[in-house]
Amino acid sequence: MSSWDSPPDYPLSSDLVRRLKCALAAGDNDTVQELICTEVEPVDAVIELANDDWMKEPSAQLPTGALLGLWTLEYKRELTTPLCIAAAHGHVFCVRHLLSHSADPDARPGGRGALHEACLGGHTACTRLLLQHGANPDLLSAEGLAPLHLCRTPASLGCAQALLEHGATVQLECGPGRDTPLHVAAQYGLDEHAQLYLGRGARVDARNARGETALSAACGAATRSPDEHARCLRLCALLLRGGAAADARDEDERSPLHKACGRARPSLCTLLLRHGADAGALDYGGASPLARALQTATCAPPAAPQRTVQALLNHGAPSVWPDAFPKVLRTCAQVPAVIEVLFNSYTKLRVSDSWQEVIPEEVYQKHEPFYRSLFALAHTPRSLQHLCRCAIRRLLGKKCFLLVPQLPLPETLQMYLLLEPEGVLR
Structure with a gap:
């Protein structure tokens, strides 16, 4: 009994x-x-x-x-x-x-x-x-x-050390999710735990029942405080240095970059992109990392969504299909910097007066200088400077982020080429 x-x-x-x-x-x-x-x-x-x-x-x-x-x-x-x-x-x-x-x-x-x-x-x-x-x-x-x-908190590091010293299995897959201790450390943003496990032989690209690696789990985990964000970034950098695949897909074909974009983490997105993550990857639902960033733009921390979109475009992410731009406008109306960065990635995009109907009046009033400049382009061609920007970006392709800073240009022009938002469209 x-x-x-x-x-x-x-x-x-x-x-x-x-x-x-x-x-x-x-x-x-x-x-x-x-x-x-x-x-x-x-x-x-x-x-x-x-x-x-x-x-x-x-x-x-x-x-x-x-x-x-x-x-x-x-x-x-x-x-x-x-x-x-x-x-x-x-x-x-x-x-x-x-x-x-x-x-x-x-x-x-x-x-x-x-x-x-x-x-x-x-x-x-x-x-x-x-x-x-x-x-x-x-x-x-x-x-x-x-x-x-x-061992799910920073305070439990000593517990984890003691367990390993007494023969705990670092690669043990447990629970319904078949997570390893490294997955758990990744889910809770515990960079010191992860370093401990890797030092004890944990496999950096082991997968759980959902097909996630530790890097994927870390990129999809929720973080709230600046300290949690910093720990997560250190953890992901540690995993990548340890050989983690930056573009590993889970059971839904979502990459770590998809998840980082969905959480609006520009620093993490940039880290992944610079380690070879595919900016144009599609999941099973046909969504790209850019689409994930746009879907969550309005609930992201200030400045994060436009930085994420900017990083993706500077690493060669395909822009949104022109016919879908009104939908982006409707979704991201409260974050005009996102719209500005995305709009400036097109050599030309026909602006329709009907677009104004999808923007709530109070949002238009709050960001009137930007929206006034956007709708003014319905009757005015883009500037020669913008067309030159598009030509240079097209020539540099996926290496914009790497090559633009090497051009013999003032920093302000370099930032212009990298789609730094100005608050208005020209």
Whole structure:
């Protein structure tokens, strides 16, 4: 009979569970240690918890299964052990005490063992103690994840080092996605973890169940803060230096560049392009990296979408089919710099007065100088300077980004050739 079928040693209604939960909620470490070390018997007792996510980090989302359990007749029992609780909260004294009293370091009645919990919390000292007492460094949780796959924060670097020192498998493919630890590091933007894994022999172009390499996973991961952006850029540069294929496609034929463009990361796009990524690649849906950049332009950070579009065009990305330009105008009306960069990539493009109908009045008013200059071209040819720009760009082709800076021209003219937006069209 499994522990899920057996009655817990300390059910939800017990006095000890109530006091333990109160102590944890209050951050009363002394009381937590006293309860775990002096009152819980046996040392591997199974403790039942409520479905309130109380022993996880405050920002964690309640699992769907737990939510369903609250509203259906199915009761979702959450079980753990004293060792798991101590490891999850970094209580080194408790972990040492329990292990010295022969607690099983691999017990996982609730699906995760103490080593999983220590890695999730980034508690290096607890991780080392558990490993020294024989914890299995490759123990799989109920979700099929090894401890290395739960090293998901910068603070967990020490945990990852300890696991590898004790024989953890760096190339282990785990979970529904068949991710390796390097994939996990890429998904969470952990450049130091990635460097550690590569140094231990991780294959840089290993693929998961979705056909993604670590580089692909990193380019598609969400980042929010400047620090996360910087870590992601360092990680991708590390992977590329380690031999990662810049143009590796996943199961949907999307390249890392498709994903970086979809996330509006101009620095990352430029990095990929300079390592040979195909600016004109098409995914299974027929979308190019440029199309991905245009689709997400209005929700991207300021300046990012036009920089992404500019980088793609300067690396030879085909421009949008002229008949589709009104659709781009409708989609990107709030980001006129994107429209300017794209419009200037054509030698000539017939401007229609009807285009004004797709631009909301408030957007037109906000960016009136630009839109006035755009619609003025409906009756005026492009300048000779622009035609010369197009001729030079056509001659240089995909090497515009490389050759234009070498031309004996003032920097302002070089930037003009590289489609630097000016705020108006001429």
